[in-house]
Amino acid sequence: MEIYDHDSPEAITYKNNSIELENWLEHFQYIHKEISSLLDIGKTERANSSEFGPILLNLQNKQEENSATIDDFNNYKNNLPKAAECEDVSCDMFYVNEHERYRKSYRAHLESYREIKEEYFRILSK
Numbered sequence: 778m779e780i781y782d783h784d785s786p787e788a789i790t791y792k793n794n795s796i797e798l799e800n801w802l803e804h805f806q807y808i809h810k811e812i813s814s815l816l817d818i819g820k821t822e823r824a825n826s827s828e829f830g831p832i833l834l835n836l837q838n839k840q841e842e843n844s845a846t847i848d849d850f851n852n853y854k855n856n857l858p859k860a861a862e863c864e865d866v867s868c869d870m871f872y873v874n875e876h877e878r879y880r881k882s883y884r885a886h887l888e889s890y891r892e893i894k895e896e897y898f899r900i901l902s903k
Contacts, residue, residue: 787869791861794876798854801883805847808890812840815897829900835893846886853879 780792819833853875860872 787863788861790873791857794860794872795854795857797876798850798857798879801879802847802850802854804883804887805843805850808843809840809847811894812836812843812890815894816840819897819901826900828903832893832897832900836897839890839893843886843890846882850879850883 780789784792816833816836819829819836857872860869863869863872
């Protein structure tokens with residue numbers, strides 16, 4: 778998606794939001810693959826460790842949450858073209874606020890995942 782000089786501010790915002798959303802979804806897909814790899818490593822390396830069991834469970838839960846998040850963000854992506862159809866400021870503001878809500882959700886998801894991953898590596902490196 779390219780941004781052109783003749784694009785309106787609303788079109789530029791829509792395009793930027795779409796690009797950002799695609800990046801988020803790619804990142805969630807990568808997290809999905811990474812969690813699968815971490816679970817595989819964890820099961821072979823420390824499956825019998827009483828300390829490692831809870832972190833593997835946390836990773837499995839995060840994997841499920843990540844899948845639900847991907848679904849949620851894909852639903853948002855499917856509805857995003859409606860933002861381009863707005864004809865008044867209140868409609869525009871709805872989608873601006875909606876995108877900001879998803880941005881905050883994305884950042885919270887990443888932070889939560891990073892905490893689990895750091896704990897995983899802390900335990901694995903013992």
